[in-house]
Amino acid sequence: MSHVGRERHVTEEEFRVDPGAPVFFLSYARTKNRVAAPPRDTNSKVFQLFVDLSDHVVELLGLPPGRPAGFMDRMIDGGQLWTEDLAFAAGHSQVFIPLISPQYLNSAWCAREWDAFARRRFTLRPGAAATPGETPIIPVNWSVVERHRVPPVVSQRQMFTPTRLPSDIAPQYHDEGIYGLLSLGKNGKDAYDAVVWRLAQRVAKAYHTHWVQAQVPADMQQLRATFEEVGHDLV
Incomplete structure:
Protein backbone atom coordinates (compact mmCIF):
# COMPACT_ATOMS: atom_id res chain seq x y z
CA MET A 1 0.00 0.00 0.00
CA SER A 2 1.27 3.46 -0.87
CA HIS A 3 1.55 5.95 1.96
CA VAL A 4 1.62 9.52 0.67
CA GLY A 5 3.52 11.66 3.14
CA ARG A 6 3.39 8.82 5.67
CA GLU A 7 6.11 6.59 7.05
CA ARG A 8 6.43 2.87 6.42
CA HIS A 9 9.35 0.48 6.89
CA VAL A 10 11.02 -1.04 3.83
CA THR A 11 14.18 -3.03 3.23
CA GLU A 12 17.47 -1.43 2.25
CA GLU A 13 17.22 -2.94 -1.24
CA GLU A 14 14.19 -0.81 -2.07
CA PHE A 15 15.97 2.50 -1.65
CA ARG A 16 16.77 4.36 -4.84
CA VAL A 17 18.19 7.89 -5.00
CA ASP A 18 19.19 9.40 -8.33
CA PRO A 19 22.90 10.31 -8.09
CA GLY A 20 22.16 13.64 -9.77
CA ALA A 21 19.35 14.57 -7.39
CA PRO A 22 19.80 17.49 -4.99
CA VAL A 23 19.67 16.66 -1.31
CA PHE A 24 17.26 19.49 -0.51
CA PHE A 25 14.73 21.64 -2.35
CA LEU A 26 14.55 25.26 -1.18
CA SER A 27 11.02 26.56 -1.72
CA TYR A 28 10.49 30.31 -1.41
CA ALA A 29 8.16 33.10 -2.48
CA ARG A 30 9.71 35.00 -5.38
CA THR A 31 9.84 38.75 -4.92
CA LYS A 32 9.52 40.83 -8.07
CA ASN A 33 10.99 44.28 -8.65
CA ARG A 34 8.55 47.10 -8.01
CA VAL A 35 7.70 49.11 -11.11
CA ALA A 36 9.29 52.33 -9.85
CA ALA A 37 12.31 50.67 -8.25
CA PRO A 38 15.70 50.30 -9.98
CA PRO A 39 16.53 46.75 -11.16
CA ARG A 40 18.08 44.61 -8.44
CA ASP A 41 18.18 41.03 -7.22
CA THR A 42 15.19 41.03 -4.90
CA ASN A 43 15.87 37.44 -3.83
CA SER A 44 19.52 37.94 -2.88
CA LYS A 45 18.93 37.06 0.77
CA VAL A 46 17.35 33.75 -0.21
CA PHE A 47 20.33 33.03 -2.44
CA GLN A 48 22.73 33.81 0.40
CA LEU A 49 20.92 31.29 2.59
CA PHE A 50 20.98 28.75 -0.24
CA VAL A 51 24.75 29.10 -0.74
CA ASP A 52 25.58 28.96 2.97
CA LEU A 53 23.27 26.01 3.58
CA SER A 54 24.63 24.16 0.54
CA ASP A 55 28.21 24.58 1.74
CA HIS A 56 27.34 23.14 5.14
CA VAL A 57 25.39 20.20 3.68
CA VAL A 58 28.27 19.29 1.37
CA GLU A 59 30.59 19.29 4.37
CA LEU A 60 28.25 17.27 6.60
CA LEU A 61 27.35 14.63 4.01
CA GLY A 62 30.67 14.49 2.17
CA LEU A 63 28.93 14.77 -1.18
CA PRO A 64 30.99 13.72 -4.21
CA GLY A 70 20.35 21.72 -3.02
CA PHE A 71 18.04 23.18 -5.62
CA MET A 72 16.78 26.75 -5.80
CA ASP A 73 14.77 28.01 -8.76
CA ARG A 74 16.63 31.13 -9.92
CA MET A 75 15.12 31.43 -13.37
CA ILE A 76 14.16 34.94 -14.46
CA ASP A 77 10.62 33.64 -14.74
CA GLY A 78 10.90 31.71 -11.48
CA GLY A 79 7.50 31.01 -10.03
CA GLN A 80 5.95 31.03 -13.50
CA LEU A 81 7.50 28.23 -15.56
CA TRP A 82 7.44 24.60 -14.44
CA THR A 83 10.79 23.65 -15.98
CA GLU A 84 12.27 20.17 -16.32
CA ASP A 85 14.96 21.03 -13.77
CA LEU A 86 12.37 22.18 -11.26
CA ALA A 87 10.18 19.12 -11.80
CA PHE A 88 13.18 16.82 -11.43
CA ALA A 89 14.26 18.49 -8.18
CA ALA A 90 10.73 18.45 -6.76
CA ALA A 108 -0.11 29.44 -5.53
CA TRP A 109 3.30 28.50 -6.90
CA CYS A 110 4.70 27.73 -3.45
CA ALA A 111 1.63 25.65 -2.65
CA ARG A 112 2.28 23.60 -5.79
CA GLU A 113 5.93 23.04 -4.83
CA TRP A 114 4.82 21.92 -1.36
CA ASP A 115 2.21 19.60 -2.83
CA ALA A 116 4.66 18.10 -5.33
CA PHE A 117 6.92 17.00 -2.48
CA ALA A 118 4.19 16.10 0.03
CA ARG A 119 2.59 13.69 -2.46
CA ARG A 120 5.69 11.51 -2.37
CA ARG A 121 5.88 8.49 -0.09
CA PHE A 122 8.55 8.57 2.58
CA THR A 123 9.81 6.03 5.07
CA LEU A 124 12.37 5.58 7.80
CA ARG A 125 15.59 3.96 6.70
CA PRO A 126 16.36 0.59 8.32
CA GLY A 127 17.79 1.09 11.79
CA ALA A 128 17.15 4.84 11.73
CA ALA A 129 15.45 6.60 14.62
CA ALA A 130 13.81 9.98 14.12
CA THR A 131 12.54 12.31 16.79
CA PRO A 132 8.71 12.29 16.90
CA GLY A 133 7.34 14.89 14.50
CA GLU A 134 10.48 15.10 12.38
CA THR A 135 9.88 14.48 8.68
CA PRO A 136 11.70 15.34 5.43
CA ILE A 137 9.59 18.53 5.27
CA ILE A 138 11.34 21.19 7.37
CA PRO A 139 9.44 24.51 7.46
CA VAL A 140 11.73 27.43 8.26
CA ASN A 141 10.78 30.82 9.71
CA TRP A 142 11.78 33.21 6.91
CA SER A 143 9.73 36.21 8.01
CA VAL A 144 7.33 36.21 10.92
CA VAL A 145 3.76 35.07 10.32
CA GLU A 146 1.03 35.51 12.91
CA ARG A 147 0.17 32.09 14.27
CA HIS A 148 -3.54 32.29 13.43
CA ARG A 149 -2.69 32.98 9.78
CA VAL A 150 -0.75 29.75 9.32
CA PRO A 151 -2.99 27.12 7.67
CA PRO A 152 -3.26 23.72 9.41
CA VAL A 153 -1.47 21.91 6.60
CA VAL A 154 1.61 23.96 7.51
CA SER A 155 1.19 24.40 11.27
CA GLN A 156 0.88 20.66 11.86
CA ARG A 157 4.39 20.23 10.52
CA GLN A 158 7.19 20.64 13.04
CA MET A 159 8.75 24.04 12.38
CA PHE A 160 12.51 24.12 12.45
CA THR A 161 13.76 25.31 15.82
CA PRO A 162 17.51 25.55 16.47
CA THR A 163 18.67 23.99 19.74
CA ARG A 164 21.87 23.76 21.77
CA LEU A 165 22.75 27.41 21.13
CA PRO A 166 23.33 30.46 23.35
CA SER A 167 20.05 31.40 25.01
CA ASP A 168 19.49 34.58 22.98
CA ILE A 169 19.80 33.06 19.49
CA ALA A 170 16.63 30.94 19.22
CA PRO A 171 14.41 33.86 20.39
CA GLN A 172 16.08 36.10 17.79
CA TYR A 173 15.30 33.56 15.08
CA HIS A 174 11.68 33.26 16.18
CA ASP A 175 11.19 37.02 16.49
CA GLU A 176 12.99 38.08 13.31
CA GLY A 177 13.06 35.09 10.97
CA ILE A 178 16.11 34.41 8.81
CA TYR A 179 15.18 37.33 6.55
CA GLY A 180 15.23 39.60 9.59
CA LEU A 181 18.56 38.26 10.83
CA LEU A 182 20.11 38.98 7.43
CA SER A 183 18.51 42.43 7.37
CA LEU A 184 20.06 43.30 10.75
CA GLY A 185 23.55 43.08 9.27
CA LYS A 186 26.27 42.70 11.89
CA ASN A 187 23.67 42.65 14.66
CA GLY A 188 22.15 39.48 13.24
CA LYS A 189 25.19 37.75 11.76
CA ASP A 190 26.12 35.55 14.72
CA ALA A 191 22.55 34.35 15.11
CA TYR A 192 22.21 33.80 11.36
CA ASP A 193 25.41 31.75 11.15
CA ALA A 194 24.41 29.58 14.11
CA VAL A 195 20.85 29.01 12.86
CA VAL A 196 21.97 28.02 9.36
CA TRP A 197 24.51 25.58 10.75
CA ARG A 198 21.84 23.93 12.90
CA LEU A 199 19.51 23.85 9.88
CA ALA A 200 22.19 22.08 7.84
CA GLN A 201 22.56 19.52 10.62
CA ARG A 202 18.79 19.00 10.57
CA VAL A 203 18.89 18.48 6.79
CA ALA A 204 21.71 15.96 7.14
CA LYS A 205 19.80 14.10 9.83
CA ALA A 206 16.64 13.94 7.70
CA TYR A 207 18.71 12.65 4.78
CA HIS A 208 20.17 9.88 6.93
CA THR A 209 16.93 8.88 8.66
CA HIS A 210 14.36 9.12 5.85
CA TRP A 211 14.03 8.03 2.25
CA VAL A 212 11.55 9.73 -0.08
CA GLN A 213 10.37 7.84 -3.14
CA ALA A 214 10.91 9.59 -6.47
CA GLN A 215 7.77 10.94 -8.10
CA VAL A 216 8.13 13.63 -10.75
CA PRO A 217 4.95 15.66 -11.29
CA ALA A 218 4.02 15.43 -14.96
CA ASP A 219 1.57 18.32 -14.95
CA MET A 220 1.76 21.26 -12.56
CA GLN A 221 -1.96 21.88 -13.10
CA GLY A 231 -9.72 17.73 -2.27
CA HIS A 232 -6.85 15.31 -1.80
CA ASP A 233 -4.77 15.35 1.37
CA LEU A 234 -1.96 17.89 1.15
CA VAL A 235 -0.09 16.40 4.07
Missing part, protein backbone atom coordinates in the same frame (compact mmCIF):
# COMPACT_ATOMS: atom_id res chain seq x y z
CA PRO A 65 31.91 16.23 -6.93
CA GLY A 66 28.95 16.93 -9.17
CA ARG A 67 26.31 15.99 -6.61
CA PRO A 68 24.26 19.11 -5.88
CA ALA A 69 23.53 19.83 -2.23
CA GLY A 91 10.41 14.78 -7.64
CA HIS A 92 13.84 13.53 -6.53
CA SER A 93 15.15 15.72 -3.69
CA GLN A 94 15.13 14.06 -0.29
CA VAL A 95 14.43 17.07 1.93
CA PHE A 96 11.98 19.94 1.38
CA ILE A 97 12.68 23.32 3.00
CA PRO A 98 9.84 25.85 2.65
CA LEU A 99 10.73 29.38 3.74
CA ILE A 100 7.55 30.34 5.55
CA SER A 101 6.43 33.96 5.22
CA PRO A 102 3.15 35.81 4.62
CA GLN A 103 4.01 35.96 0.93
CA TYR A 104 4.79 32.23 0.83
CA LEU A 105 1.42 31.26 2.29
CA ASN A 106 -0.35 33.41 -0.32
CA SER A 107 1.59 31.96 -3.25
CA GLN A 222 -2.65 18.69 -11.15
CA LEU A 223 -0.95 20.14 -8.07
CA ARG A 224 -2.80 21.97 -5.33
CA ALA A 225 -2.56 25.76 -5.75
CA THR A 226 -3.54 26.63 -2.17
CA PHE A 227 -2.61 25.49 1.31
CA GLU A 228 -6.24 24.77 2.14
CA GLU A 229 -7.15 21.17 2.90
CA VAL A 230 -9.62 20.70 0.08
Whole structure:
Protein backbone atom coordinates (compact mmCIF):
# COMPACT_ATOMS: atom_id res chain seq x y z
CA MET A 1 0.00 0.00 0.00
CA SER A 2 1.27 3.46 -0.87
CA HIS A 3 1.55 5.95 1.96
CA VAL A 4 1.62 9.52 0.67
CA GLY A 5 3.52 11.66 3.14
CA ARG A 6 3.39 8.82 5.67
CA GLU A 7 6.11 6.59 7.05
CA ARG A 8 6.43 2.87 6.42
CA HIS A 9 9.35 0.48 6.89
CA VAL A 10 11.02 -1.04 3.83
CA THR A 11 14.18 -3.03 3.23
CA GLU A 12 17.47 -1.43 2.25
CA GLU A 13 17.22 -2.94 -1.24
CA GLU A 14 14.19 -0.81 -2.07
CA PHE A 15 15.97 2.50 -1.65
CA ARG A 16 16.77 4.36 -4.84
CA VAL A 17 18.19 7.89 -5.00
CA ASP A 18 19.19 9.40 -8.33
CA PRO A 19 22.90 10.31 -8.09
CA GLY A 20 22.16 13.64 -9.77
CA ALA A 21 19.35 14.57 -7.39
CA PRO A 22 19.80 17.49 -4.99
CA VAL A 23 19.67 16.66 -1.31
CA PHE A 24 17.26 19.49 -0.51
CA PHE A 25 14.73 21.64 -2.35
CA LEU A 26 14.55 25.26 -1.18
CA SER A 27 11.02 26.56 -1.72
CA TYR A 28 10.49 30.31 -1.41
CA ALA A 29 8.16 33.10 -2.48
CA ARG A 30 9.71 35.00 -5.38
CA THR A 31 9.84 38.75 -4.92
CA LYS A 32 9.52 40.83 -8.07
CA ASN A 33 10.99 44.28 -8.65
CA ARG A 34 8.55 47.10 -8.01
CA VAL A 35 7.70 49.11 -11.11
CA ALA A 36 9.29 52.33 -9.85
CA ALA A 37 12.31 50.67 -8.25
CA PRO A 38 15.70 50.30 -9.98
CA PRO A 39 16.53 46.75 -11.16
CA ARG A 40 18.08 44.61 -8.44
CA ASP A 41 18.18 41.03 -7.22
CA THR A 42 15.19 41.03 -4.90
CA ASN A 43 15.87 37.44 -3.83
CA SER A 44 19.52 37.94 -2.88
CA LYS A 45 18.93 37.06 0.77
CA VAL A 46 17.35 33.75 -0.21
CA PHE A 47 20.33 33.03 -2.44
CA GLN A 48 22.73 33.81 0.40
CA LEU A 49 20.92 31.29 2.59
CA PHE A 50 20.98 28.75 -0.24
CA VAL A 51 24.75 29.10 -0.74
CA ASP A 52 25.58 28.96 2.97
CA LEU A 53 23.27 26.01 3.58
CA SER A 54 24.63 24.16 0.54
CA ASP A 55 28.21 24.58 1.74
CA HIS A 56 27.34 23.14 5.14
CA VAL A 57 25.39 20.20 3.68
CA VAL A 58 28.27 19.29 1.37
CA GLU A 59 30.59 19.29 4.37
CA LEU A 60 28.25 17.27 6.60
CA LEU A 61 27.35 14.63 4.01
CA GLY A 62 30.67 14.49 2.17
CA LEU A 63 28.93 14.77 -1.18
CA PRO A 64 30.99 13.72 -4.21
CA PRO A 65 31.91 16.23 -6.93
CA GLY A 66 28.95 16.93 -9.17
CA ARG A 67 26.31 15.99 -6.61
CA PRO A 68 24.26 19.11 -5.88
CA ALA A 69 23.53 19.83 -2.23
CA GLY A 70 20.35 21.72 -3.02
CA PHE A 71 18.04 23.18 -5.62
CA MET A 72 16.78 26.75 -5.80
CA ASP A 73 14.77 28.01 -8.76
CA ARG A 74 16.63 31.13 -9.92
CA MET A 75 15.12 31.43 -13.37
CA ILE A 76 14.16 34.94 -14.46
CA ASP A 77 10.62 33.64 -14.74
CA GLY A 78 10.90 31.71 -11.48
CA GLY A 79 7.50 31.01 -10.03
CA GLN A 80 5.95 31.03 -13.50
CA LEU A 81 7.50 28.23 -15.56
CA TRP A 82 7.44 24.60 -14.44
CA THR A 83 10.79 23.65 -15.98
CA GLU A 84 12.27 20.17 -16.32
CA ASP A 85 14.96 21.03 -13.77
CA LEU A 86 12.37 22.18 -11.26
CA ALA A 87 10.18 19.12 -11.80
CA PHE A 88 13.18 16.82 -11.43
CA ALA A 89 14.26 18.49 -8.18
CA ALA A 90 10.73 18.45 -6.76
CA GLY A 91 10.41 14.78 -7.64
CA HIS A 92 13.84 13.53 -6.53
CA SER A 93 15.15 15.72 -3.69
CA GLN A 94 15.13 14.06 -0.29
CA VAL A 95 14.43 17.07 1.93
CA PHE A 96 11.98 19.94 1.38
CA ILE A 97 12.68 23.32 3.00
CA PRO A 98 9.84 25.85 2.65
CA LEU A 99 10.73 29.38 3.74
CA ILE A 100 7.55 30.34 5.55
CA SER A 101 6.43 33.96 5.22
CA PRO A 102 3.15 35.81 4.62
CA GLN A 103 4.01 35.96 0.93
CA TYR A 104 4.79 32.23 0.83
CA LEU A 105 1.42 31.26 2.29
CA ASN A 106 -0.35 33.41 -0.32
CA SER A 107 1.59 31.96 -3.25
CA ALA A 108 -0.11 29.44 -5.53
CA TRP A 109 3.30 28.50 -6.90
CA CYS A 110 4.70 27.73 -3.45
CA ALA A 111 1.63 25.65 -2.65
CA ARG A 112 2.28 23.60 -5.79
CA GLU A 113 5.93 23.04 -4.83
CA TRP A 114 4.82 21.92 -1.36
CA ASP A 115 2.21 19.60 -2.83
CA ALA A 116 4.66 18.10 -5.33
CA PHE A 117 6.92 17.00 -2.48
CA ALA A 118 4.19 16.10 0.03
CA ARG A 119 2.59 13.69 -2.46
CA ARG A 120 5.69 11.51 -2.37
CA ARG A 121 5.88 8.49 -0.09
CA PHE A 122 8.55 8.57 2.58
CA THR A 123 9.81 6.03 5.07
CA LEU A 124 12.37 5.58 7.80
CA ARG A 125 15.59 3.96 6.70
CA PRO A 126 16.36 0.59 8.32
CA GLY A 127 17.79 1.09 11.79
CA ALA A 128 17.15 4.84 11.73
CA ALA A 129 15.45 6.60 14.62
CA ALA A 130 13.81 9.98 14.12
CA THR A 131 12.54 12.31 16.79
CA PRO A 132 8.71 12.29 16.90
CA GLY A 133 7.34 14.89 14.50
CA GLU A 134 10.48 15.10 12.38
CA THR A 135 9.88 14.48 8.68
CA PRO A 136 11.70 15.34 5.43
CA ILE A 137 9.59 18.53 5.27
CA ILE A 138 11.34 21.19 7.37
CA PRO A 139 9.44 24.51 7.46
CA VAL A 140 11.73 27.43 8.26
CA ASN A 141 10.78 30.82 9.71
CA TRP A 142 11.78 33.21 6.91
CA SER A 143 9.73 36.21 8.01
CA VAL A 144 7.33 36.21 10.92
CA VAL A 145 3.76 35.07 10.32
CA GLU A 146 1.03 35.51 12.91
CA ARG A 147 0.17 32.09 14.27
CA HIS A 148 -3.54 32.29 13.43
CA ARG A 149 -2.69 32.98 9.78
CA VAL A 150 -0.75 29.75 9.32
CA PRO A 151 -2.99 27.12 7.67
CA PRO A 152 -3.26 23.72 9.41
CA VAL A 153 -1.47 21.91 6.60
CA VAL A 154 1.61 23.96 7.51
CA SER A 155 1.19 24.40 11.27
CA GLN A 156 0.88 20.66 11.86
CA ARG A 157 4.39 20.23 10.52
CA GLN A 158 7.19 20.64 13.04
CA MET A 159 8.75 24.04 12.38
CA PHE A 160 12.51 24.12 12.45
CA THR A 161 13.76 25.31 15.82
CA PRO A 162 17.51 25.55 16.47
CA THR A 163 18.67 23.99 19.74
CA ARG A 164 21.87 23.76 21.77
CA LEU A 165 22.75 27.41 21.13
CA PRO A 166 23.33 30.46 23.35
CA SER A 167 20.05 31.40 25.01
CA ASP A 168 19.49 34.58 22.98
CA ILE A 169 19.80 33.06 19.49
CA ALA A 170 16.63 30.94 19.22
CA PRO A 171 14.41 33.86 20.39
CA GLN A 172 16.08 36.10 17.79
CA TYR A 173 15.30 33.56 15.08
CA HIS A 174 11.68 33.26 16.18
CA ASP A 175 11.19 37.02 16.49
CA GLU A 176 12.99 38.08 13.31
CA GLY A 177 13.06 35.09 10.97
CA ILE A 178 16.11 34.41 8.81
CA TYR A 179 15.18 37.33 6.55
CA GLY A 180 15.23 39.60 9.59
CA LEU A 181 18.56 38.26 10.83
CA LEU A 182 20.11 38.98 7.43
CA SER A 183 18.51 42.43 7.37
CA LEU A 184 20.06 43.30 10.75
CA GLY A 185 23.55 43.08 9.27
CA LYS A 186 26.27 42.70 11.89
CA ASN A 187 23.67 42.65 14.66
CA GLY A 188 22.15 39.48 13.24
CA LYS A 189 25.19 37.75 11.76
CA ASP A 190 26.12 35.55 14.72
CA ALA A 191 22.55 34.35 15.11
CA TYR A 192 22.21 33.80 11.36
CA ASP A 193 25.41 31.75 11.15
CA ALA A 194 24.41 29.58 14.11
CA VAL A 195 20.85 29.01 12.86
CA VAL A 196 21.97 28.02 9.36
CA TRP A 197 24.51 25.58 10.75
CA ARG A 198 21.84 23.93 12.90
CA LEU A 199 19.51 23.85 9.88
CA ALA A 200 22.19 22.08 7.84
CA GLN A 201 22.56 19.52 10.62
CA ARG A 202 18.79 19.00 10.57
CA VAL A 203 18.89 18.48 6.79
CA ALA A 204 21.71 15.96 7.14
CA LYS A 205 19.80 14.10 9.83
CA ALA A 206 16.64 13.94 7.70
CA TYR A 207 18.71 12.65 4.78
CA HIS A 208 20.17 9.88 6.93
CA THR A 209 16.93 8.88 8.66
CA HIS A 210 14.36 9.12 5.85
CA TRP A 211 14.03 8.03 2.25
CA VAL A 212 11.55 9.73 -0.08
CA GLN A 213 10.37 7.84 -3.14
CA ALA A 214 10.91 9.59 -6.47
CA GLN A 215 7.77 10.94 -8.10
CA VAL A 216 8.13 13.63 -10.75
CA PRO A 217 4.95 15.66 -11.29
CA ALA A 218 4.02 15.43 -14.96
CA ASP A 219 1.57 18.32 -14.95
CA MET A 220 1.76 21.26 -12.56
CA GLN A 221 -1.96 21.88 -13.10
CA GLN A 222 -2.65 18.69 -11.15
CA LEU A 223 -0.95 20.14 -8.07
CA ARG A 224 -2.80 21.97 -5.33
CA ALA A 225 -2.56 25.76 -5.75
CA THR A 226 -3.54 26.63 -2.17
CA PHE A 227 -2.61 25.49 1.31
CA GLU A 228 -6.24 24.77 2.14
CA GLU A 229 -7.15 21.17 2.90
CA VAL A 230 -9.62 20.70 0.08
CA GLY A 231 -9.72 17.73 -2.27
CA HIS A 232 -6.85 15.31 -1.80
CA ASP A 233 -4.77 15.35 1.37
CA LEU A 234 -1.96 17.89 1.15
CA VAL A 235 -0.09 16.40 4.07
